Each structure stands twice: as structure tokens, then as C-alpha cells.
Amino acid sequence: MVTNIFVTNIFKDRQDAGQFLAKRLQKYRNRDDVVVLGLPRGGVPVAYEVAKALHAPLDILLVRKLGVPGFEEYAMGAIASGGIRVLNQALVSELDIPEQIVDEVTAREFTELERQERLYRGARHSLDVTGKTAIVVDDGMATGFTMRAAVRALRKKNPRKIVIAVPVGDREVCNSFTHEADTIAICATMPQPFHAVGGFYRHFSQTTDAEVRQLLSQVEQTKAAA
16 A cells, blocks of 8 residues: 655655665566666666666666657657657647657657667667566656656567566556556655656756766676676
């Protein structure tokens, strides 16, 4: 049973949130069938801490929010690698957003997704998740559209199980994933009422491309030294 509470500034920053989340994931520690996937950009610092605590390999899973034109903070959907698109049909209909505009935003975000893929991954190949437990990490989950796009893209890679893991999330959204096959949703905290993810962090500055590349580079250096 979830207690209805209002909490602000639960976490100091994404590093703190990742360490907190990792404590909820200890059953996956030291297992050779587990991989951790961070959603760039903000999910990567959280995923880095989770992967480090679990002694699991880390990779990225590219997703992009589809913002409403002129009000980009509102998501009308999301895209993910592999041509995946998830739309908030109710919002698109309510705002009477033309299909052409949705397609234009989608094309623009796919271009940015491809840029990030080249920038972050470089010559590195993505981790093989076939038959494994894939833990997908973000810094929070409000509407769930980016996570839903990520899960649909990941299913194409045939993992054995998908574990959605976020430090903080909307209870209804978190629970909605429990109805999906082979998917477990772990939201470390589910404050009520829920507001923007950033409201639960004291420091929530935008994660930069350079920070994502640095964290992935640190993982490579650690593997090389092992």
C-alpha cells in the first residue's frame, strides 16, 4: 500500500538518486545475466550508479520526447531507436495537433536521436541483451511515454525480462507497466501528489552530452582495467 504524502527535494542529485535506487535492486547484484541501460541524458548518471553498485555492465538506450510545438515541456509522445514511436493520442486529439506537425516533430527528433547515437556510442557496439534481464533506468517517470518507447524498442532485442527502475515516479504510471508482459516496474519512491520530476531533486541541472560521454568512457576504462 502506498501512503499519500507530499515530499520535495528527496534527492540531492542524480548520483544520490542512483545510489538510493541501487538499494532497491540488490537482488540483481553480481549476476552475469543482468545489464543496465540508461536513458540519455538524465538517466545515464543514475544508471551509472546502479550499474556500479550491481557490478553490471552499462549501456544506453536512446529515446527522445516529442514535445508539443510551442510547449515542448508537454509530451505528446516519444520515440526510441529502431523506429519506435509512442503517441499520447488523447493529448494530440485534445489539442487538435495536425498529423503533419506530429510527423515533422518526429522526424526532427529522430535526427537528434541519430546524432546522439553517433556521439555517445562512437565505435562501441551496443550490449547484447538477448536472453538477459535488462534494467532500464531513468531519473524519474512522470507520463511514462519515453519509458514506454524504450521498452518497446528493447523488446525487439529479445531480453528475457525487462525491469523498469526509477528513483521517483508517478504511482499510476508506474503501476501501468505491471500489465505488460515480462516487465517489472520498480519506482523507489512514489510521492503523492506527483509533480514534475525535477521537483524531487535539490540539484537537477540538465545532463550534458559531455557528461554522458564521460560516464560511458569511465565504464570502458573500468572494464579494460579489470
